[in-house]
Amino acid sequence: MNIDTITVRDRTDTTGHGLPDTEEIARLLASVARPFVIASDRELSVLRRGLTKPGWKRSLYLQDPPEAETKLAGAGLLCVANRWLAKAIRIPERGGQYHNFFCEDGSLLDFKDVSGDGYRCPECGRTYAGDKYDTAYGWFKHFDLATGCLALGLVYQIDRDPECADKAIEILLKYAASYPGTRTSRKEGGMLEQSLDEAAWIIMLAQAYDLVYHSKSISYADRTLIEGRLFRAAAGAFSALDSDGIWEAYHASALGVIGCALKDPRMVREGAARVISQMESELDESGLWPESIHTHHFFALTAYIHLAEACCRIGINLFDEDTSAGRRLKGMFLAPIAYAYPSFQTPAAGDGWFNSPLPMALYEVAFRRWNDPAFAWVLRTGYGFSMNPVNKEQVKHRDLYTRASLYAFLFGRDLPGRTRTPRLESSDFKGPGLVALRADEGSMITFDYGQAKTMAMARRDQLNFTFYASDKLMIADYGTPGWGSNVTDYYKSTAGHNTVVVDGRCQQPVTAPLDIVFRPGIFMQCVQAQSESAYPGVTHKRHIMLIGNFAIVLDELDSPDEHAFDWLLHSEGRLVESAPVVAPAQGVSKYFSDVQSLGEHTDSLLKWEFESCGLAGWFMTETAGSVITASGLTETAARASSVLDLRQTGRTARYVSILYPYRTDTPPTIERFGKSFKIVCGDTVDWVYLSKAPGEHGSSEIESDASLAIVREVGGKMAACGICHGSYVTLRGEQILWAADRFERAEVRMEGRNPVINYDGPTGDFFKLKCHSRAMRVNGHRISASCFDGTASIRITGVLAK
Numbered sequence: 001m002n003i004d005t006i007t008v009r010d011r012t013d014t015t016g017h018g019l020p021d022t023e024e025i026a027r028l029l030a031s032v033a034r035p036f037v038i039a040s041d042r043e044l045s046v047l048r049r050g051l052t053k054p055g056w057k058r059s060l061y062l063q064d065p066p067e068a069e070t071k072l073a074g075a076g077l078l079c080v081a082n083r084w085l086a087k088a089i090r091i092p093e094r095g096g097q098y099h100n101f102f103c104e105d106g107s108l109l110d111f112k113d114v115s116g117d118g119y120r121c122p123e124c125g126r127t128y129a130g131d132k133y134d135t136a137y138g139w140f141k142h143f144d145l146a147t148g149c150l151a152l153g154l155v156y157q158i159d160r161d162p163e164c165a166d167k168a169i170e171i172l173l174k175y176a177a178s179y180p181g182t183r184t185s186r187k188e189g190g191m192l193e194q195s196l197d198e199a200a201w202i203i204m205l206a207q208a209y210d211l212v213y214h215s216k217s218i219s220y221a222d223r224t225l226i227e228g229r230l231f232r233a234a235a236g237a238f239s240a241l242d243s244d245g246i247w248e249a250y251h252a253s254a255l256g257v258i259g260c261a262l263k264d265p266r267m268v269r270e271g272a273a274r275v276i277s278q279m280e281s282e283l284d285e286s287g288l289w290p291e292s293i294h295t296h297h298f299f300a301l302t303a304y305i306h307l308a309e310a311c312c313r314i315g316i317n318l319f320d321e322d323t324s325a326g327r328r329l330k331g332m333f334l335a336p337i338a339y340a341y342p343s344f345q346t347p348a349a350g351d352g353w354f355n356s357p358l359p360m361a362l363y364e365v366a367f368r369r370w371n372d373p374a375f376a377w378v379l380r381t382g383y384g385f386s387m388n389p390v391n392k393e394q395v396k397h398r399d400l401y402t403r404a405s406l407y408a409f410l411f412g413r414d415l416p417g418r419t420r421t422p423r424l425e426s427s428d429f430k431g432p433g434l435v436a437l438r439a440d441e442g443s444m445i446t447f448d449y450g451q452a453k454t455m456a457m458a459r460r461d462q463l464n465f466t467f468y469a470s471d472k473l474m475i476a477d478y479g480t481p482g483w484g485s486n487v488t489d490y491y492k493s494t495a496g497h498n499t500v501v502v503d504g505r506c507q508q509p510v511t512a513p514l515d516i517v518f519r520p521g522i523f524m525q526c527v528q529a530q531s532e533s534a535y536p537g538v539t540h541k542r543h544i545m546l547i548g549n550f551a552i553v554l555d556e557l558d559s560p561d562e563h564a565f566d567w568l569l570h571s572e573g574r575l576v577e578s579a580p581v582v583a584p585a586q587g588v589s590k591y592f593s594d595v596q597s598l599g600e601h602t603d604s605l606l607k608w609e610f611e612s613c614g615l616a617g618w619f620m621t622e623t624a625g626s627v628i629t630a631s632g633l634t635e636t637a638a639r640a641s642s643v644l645d646l647r648q649t650g651r652t653a654r655y656v657s658i659l660y661p662y663r664t665d666t667p668p669t670i671e672r673f674g675k676s677f678k679i680v681c682g683d684t685v686d687w688v689y690l691s692k693a694p695g696e697h698g699s700s701e702i703e704s705d706a707s708l709a710i711v712r713e714v715g716g717k718m719a720a721c722g723i724c725h726g727s728y729v730t731l732r733g734e735q736i737l738w739a740a741d742r743f744e745r746a747e748v749r750m751e752g753r754n755p756v757i758n759y760d761g762p763t764g765d766f767f768k769l770k771c772h773s774r775a776m777r778v779n780g781h782r783i784s785a786s787c788f789d790g791t792a793s794i795r796i797t798g799v800l801a802k
Helices: 022-031 041-050 056-062 077-085 131-159 162-178 195-212 220-240 245-262 265-282 293-312 329-339 360-370 373-387 392-396 406-411 488-492
Strands: 118-120 427-429 434-438 444-448 465-469 472-475 500-502 516-519 524-531 539-547 550-571 574-576 593-610 613-633 640-663 669-673 676-681 684-690 702-704 708-714 717-731 734-751 754-760 766-770 775-778 781-784 786-788 791-795
Touching (some): 041 131, 056 077, 077 162, 131 195, 195 220, 195 245, 220 265, 245 293, 329 434, 434 524, 444 524, 465 550, 465 613, 550 613, 574 640, 593 640, 640 676, 754 766, 775 791
Antiparallel strands (some): 427 434, 472 550, 500 550, 516 524, 550 640, 613 640, 684 708, 702 717, 734 754, 734 766, 766 791, 786 791
């Protein structure tokens, strides 16, 4: 191979995205001192001084490393380097795919416990052998070498230990000698099967090379070999390959990072321009990645940060706050905060891992670069979960909330003693097609109205929802396991989600997001969508409301032909059956087990138990249908979830569901009076009127002409009320909220004696509220209303209208 002929194709556009031209970047590179790609000499000097005295960073540096060494952490960095000093360096054969190193049930095989019999599953004990698993195991060995090389380079810079530099250089030279040459496609050539993996792997080697560049152990001939036969050979492919999505994020970032390590201005400019271009074209207006937020978003962000950090030290600021509707790095950090559950676990809608909390390591970078109070709050709250976990997922994955990452070790500083909690409100993320409904009580619902992505793991899950309450994910979406598993079809199927299956079939791929009605509020959060293409010939309308801490889900399905409709709910809790099992039943998915029928009912009250809390569900159908329970898969087939299936047959189907979370010491009582409900939980009483509830109107203490009306009492006093599409609500014969004409929505939340009102309706008319206060806020405006005999009259002027 003639290393002089390896060139980089200039793919930067003519605008340059505001980047300096190639000549200016060359000047910047010439003026910057090494190291600078992962850390500068000044930053390392500050770290060095800090390690001379007791503290959390010194403790991290000296402790044993975590088990998974393919991802380098600050914890145990010195120990990792010392282990590599004692190892003989052998470059493995070309590595395969990480996703092939999985058990049939979706569990990752144990890459630390390898025997002659094969690779063992830690969940079920089965072992696997053959080329597929051998090459996949090679993936881990290559990443192990790359993290080892980077650890050696960092310890060389911290401790000035020449042996560490020697060992890192040995790894780089042996990779240069073994590298098979420039890739010809995403999966042909190179050291790893996928160019995506190769880019992530070689970024660490480029960072390590910069750290040992001025070591006395490396000669000019060594640098020529490493740069030409390894880095330029790889960079040529990253420049030439046409790619998009996550692949483009890593190709562009690897090209730019290699350019920094080699001080090649063309590589740096092309990599940076492609990253900026991709953010502008791929991210939605809030800054979210379209494929999935919980995994792909942070995977892409990790790639961008590698390049942004290196560029920042040479004077190219990719952390620029001058955003275009959120399509920049800061937007990529801010948007997931609004999307995450209160426990910081991110909803697993789309392809990726089930347990994916906000990554503390990346937020260390965000806080350092912007000093934004929101990022300080994420770090303080997230690290607090490691000491005081709020649920079993945090206990199981406590290490994800521990301040032990490489970025924390290198750059983390003391966090402020107090941080301001950001105001998190209901949001519509139009790019991925997801709505997050949030309540002040800590409850949250996600609603998926987006399209199936054109990718291997595209899922047929339109109108799927999840429900988080009482510090628990009660109704879950489980993401996807490793693609090499035998159960991945389940996670792509409609039956694996909380939506409606028609005739036992999966939804058709949907090519565009749905139009939705999204109405955030102060007490009532609502979203509504209608799908006609997921099942051609069937119209499915779903309306979800988060009211305080509980949820109401309304489903209407219509078709000119007869169908079987299965309304599915997947819960993390243990189902407490309130009706006896009648007989075994047929499940809508081949992956369901323990399928049982509880008979045919129009109304069903079921409860799920969690540790220290529960979920009560009142489920209603227009006609009697089968109530079926089953066990389904969770993030893998090694663990089961509780599945509820409400089955109806006909041309139409109507489902009305009330989902009420509670603490185990105060389970709710739910009474139904036709279209009205009384829910009592402790000293809280919710009176609900639902016009679409099946059946006739019964005798009740709440009356309304609205599609939905609610009055909440706490300790015998009204705490909140609301109306959708109506003009009044009364409780026990007394007017609570009323107007002369119907309005779209009005909701009231009492703050002490003073109401806070959200009103959406005609202007110019009065509406009235039962209260004794004149001071109130309407649509964010402070007003003084007229009040007489316990009734406040509020006139909606143009100023007060939304």
